[in-house]
Amino acid sequence: MTRDIDRFRRLCGQYRWLAVFMVASVGLLLAGSGLIAPLVLSARTPDLVSGREVIASVIWITPTLCYLFGVWSIGAGMGQLAKGRLIQPTLAAxxxxxxxxxGFGGVISVFVVTNLLRLIGSTEGGYLHFDVAGMTLGMIGGALFLLGRVVDQASEVQAELDEMV
Structure with missing residues (x-):
């Protein structure tokens, strides 16, 4: 039993570092390609890249930043489990x-990105970006949030039952 718990904690710690690596590497790539490169090009050759294109690039990567925060949160939770924190409260949070x-990443991807790009004049088109992946992630996000609430409520019920016994 103790061996299984130690193995589980070790795997959680490894997964935490995998999440950190993913967030750092993808974050650096996003920052480089979506923000730093356009800013450098804009500074070197103002006619080549406009400020609007730099802003549009930042708008396009916004949902990905939300998704990376989700990965970071998973890594943080795994890190807490690796340190021996209780599973139920860590899982709920x-x-x-x-x-x-x-959820926010999906909503931003489907509704906000297209409309902000239209607002700054970077694109034309509809008011909704039919992004099936974004819609799916948004729905999964909503379900995960609700499941977290269920785990919290189960913990409260368990505490009440423990007091009765």
Whole structure:
């Protein structure tokens, strides 16, 4: 039994570092390609890249930042489990944070990105970006948030039952 718990904690710690690596590497790539490169090009050759294109690039990567926060939250939860924190409260908090991150990322991807790009004059088109992946992640995020609430409520019920016994 103790061996299984130690193995579980070790795997959680490894997964935490995998999440940190993913967030750092993808975050650096996003920052480089979506923000730093356009700013450098804009500074070197103002006619080549306009400020609007730099802003549009930042708008395009916004949902991905939410998704990366979700991955970071999973890594943080795994790190807490690796340190020996109780599973139920850690799971509930992690599910809520990941759910919010995926939900906001999905909503931003489907509704906000297209409309902000239209607002700054970077694109034309409809008011809704038919992004099936974004819609799916948004729905999964909402479900994870609700599951986090269920785990919290189960913990409260368990505490009440423990007091009765």
């Amino acid at each position: 992690t599910l809520r944070r990941v759910g919010l991150a995926l």
